[in-house]
Amino acid sequence: MLHFAVAGSPLSTPAPGGTVEGIKQSSELGINALEIEWVQRVPDAPKRMAEIKAVSKALNVTLTVHAPYFVNLNAKEPEKLEASKKRILKALEMAELAGAKSVCVHPAFYLGMEPDIAFTNVQKATAEIMQKKPKLFPSVNLAYETMGKGTQFGTLEEVLKISKEFDIYPCVDIAHLHARTNGGYNSTKEFNEVFDVYEKYLGKKSLKNMHLHYSGIEYTAKGERRHLVLKKSDAKWKEYLKVLKKRQIEGVLVCESPNLEEDTILLQNNYAKLA
Numbered sequence: 001m002l003h004f005a006v007a008g009s010p011l012s013t014p015a016p017g018g019t020v021e022g023i024k025q026s027s028e029l030g031i032n033a034l035e036i037e038w039v040q041r042v043p044d045a046p047k048r049m050a051e052i053k054a055v056s057k058a059l060n061v062t063l064t065v066h067a068p069y070f071v072n073l074n075a076k077e078p079e080k081l082e083a084s085k086k087r088i089l090k091a092l093e094m095a096e097l098a099g100a101k102s103v104c105v106h107p108a109f110y111l112g113m114e115p116d117i118a119f120t121n122v123q124k125a126t127a128e129i130m131q132k133k134p135k136l137f138p139s140v141n142l143a144y145e146t147m148g149k150g151t152q153f154g155t156l157e158e159v160l161k162i163s164k165e166f167d168i169y170p171c172v173d174i175a176h177l178h179a180r181t182n183g184g185y186n187s188t189k190e191f192n193e194v195f196d197v198y199e200k201y202l203g204k205k206s207l208k209n210m211h212l213h214y215s216g217i218e219y220t221a222k223g224e225r226r227h228l229v230l231k232k233s234d235a236k237w238k239e240y241l242k243v244l245k246k247r248q249i250e251g252v253l254v255c256e257s258p259n260l261e262e263d264t265i266l267l268q269n270n271y272a273k274l275a
Ligand SMILES: [Zn+2]
Pocket: 066, 104, 106, 145
């Protein structure tokens, strides 16, 4: 099954909000998945995680997590690299306690280095993170995201190559790829090519358990500018839904439109109408 997830607590969540209330509100709206947005910081709160886990299980809401933006696994300064690994590990650890299945991470910036060198650095940091998997996050996936700017590590091939090596799966954000390539990745043919390449790297079965991001997006020559509501963007979202349906893609598709639940429901309803 493909779950459509809202990116954070729905805008209509009653005050004072928070993840537990957000899960309840999602369920109320007929949305059965949510990505927890720890993009500024990760709470170190095992008790709260247990509560999130209990509510999400009771309401049958699938959870994923977005790790902090402030990460660079290609950082030159050792302290920045250490802090990056720590933030990712904390997100993975709390995700495990909350019962989330996958944690999306923006892996790195090239900082003017050759992509090959950045790759080696990300690889080394990933090996260190993965050493902690058995103890800290045995059932959570580390998902490196495809990124929207040319200065960011995270082409489709890069995240697939590294994922294959560590037996993890990436977070494929088609909107980011669309922005990064100034308008590419926005047709039935190109959507299919993404899944073809994905399958080539990670195997046919991998298409049954994906972590996807999607939204409208504004971009310039430098790539991503900001996320947009689907209907105010050039995203060929109906075509994308058809490809998802036709190929029977499963897993979680997080809708990252600024109107959160509205576009999540739009995607979910249109997907459900497809034969
Ligand atoms: Zn992201």
